[in-house]
């Protein structure tokens with residue numbers, strides 16, 4: 001019979017486990033590794049008190065499945081860090097919940113689809129960005145810093161849909177905007193840390209808890225978005241919406257709605273849709289420079305199915321099982337969203353025989369799900385684990401990088417297409433090598449809202465005399 005909160009380290013009054021978290025992080029470096037260490041000691045449902053907030057970290061396929069499929073866990077926490085980016089309110093999609101979230105998510109998806117999301121047009125836009133990127137890479141023989149390689153291309157893909165606009169790959173203002181997003185993603189972990197659990201500390205140590213960084217970045221992002229929406233308003237033709245922003249503005253006009261909601265949806269798309277794909281794509285390159293055999297096998301498949309000259313297309317996907325396996329293996333081993341996006345219990349409930357009070361913050365052990373005992377030698381990058389003996393692609397139900405259930409990622413289709421086309425275009429044209437004198441890049445991540453690769457350079461050597 002459920003009687004108590006899940007076990008975990010003993011909390012202190014007021015601060016709960018926050019001091020132990022900060023202390024232990026010095027040793028284990030990453031939040032997700034610390035949660036895993038503690039769960040080895042206390043169990044698959046790890047109960048914490050962060051400040052005064054009940055927090056549960058959920059491990060194991062079955063328990064994770066249960067959380068993702070029960071409506072009572074579909075809330076998002078009210079944490080200070082989350083509302084800081086949305087005018088102090090719950091707005092938009094990612095950190096919203098209840099009927100406002102359901103409505104905004106539905107409308108955003110409807111408008112995205114009506115402007116080409118998931119269609120041939122979207123593929124054309126991704127392909128154009130890939131070709132621009134290949135062109136840029138072919139102009140230099142010098143080693144290139146890999147870490148933000150895809151940022152502007154990815155923003156362009158999302159932004160053509162949302163705002164009908166693309167930028168040059170060397171656009172200084174957009175590069176600055178990308179740097180801002182990257183910086184804020186490194187300032188805190190997805191829980192928001194001390195900023196979420198003891199927000200009053202922003203008055204005392206704003207720099208240390210990431211508050212200064214988050215507010216600076218969001219001020220700049222909102223300025224960019226306010227201008228973008230203002231431009232749209234000025235040139236709007238209600239009978240011919242050009243993009244998602246136009247469609248939203250028309251909808252808001254009919255319902256007397258506020259454009260703050262639209263602004264946060266745009267922010268959601270920039271924040272959820274850019275670092276995630278960039279970090280995964282960069283990790284894919286990192287694994288390919290580390291594993292020469294994987295790189296060779298991938299190129300053999302590209303040469304066989306697409307050839308040296310034809311532009312890669314999404315219709316090649318079904319015949320490119322090894323490329324698909326490389327993508328799946330990267331999503332697994334690098335798990336850039338190591339605990340997903342926090343959920344919240346919207347009512348008192350039970351889970352795994354324990355009480356979960358309303359308002360409990362729920363983190364999902366995705367990194368552990370993807371790197372735990374289910375997998376043979378999980379630390380090895382081995383795309384073959386996703387292939388059958390006959391060489392067909394084998395999906396594994398334990399791989400859930402986009403979450404699932406009602407709150408699953410709305411960008412999954414786009415992300416998978418981007419990853420496929422980026423890698424097919426680049427590997428058709430280049431060999432990737434570690435520059436002379438540089439060490440082999442480490443797969444150890446930099447922590448943050450998402451995990452990212454440590455800075456490393458790649459030399460892109462043209463293939464086929466390209």
Ligand code: HEM
Nearest residue numbers: 094272273276277280337340341402403407409410411415
């Ligand atoms: C490799 C790339 C990506 C990964 C690994 C990823 C992963 C995730 C995860 C784990 C969640 C949380 C699901 C949950 O709370 O249960 C999520 C939510 C979300 N993602 Fe993604 N994502 C990626 C790309 C994208 C892209 C390209 C977009 C948009 C263009 C996007 C937009 C969103 C949004 C709006 C949500 C919030 C959904 C909601 O709360 O209802 N993501 N993503």
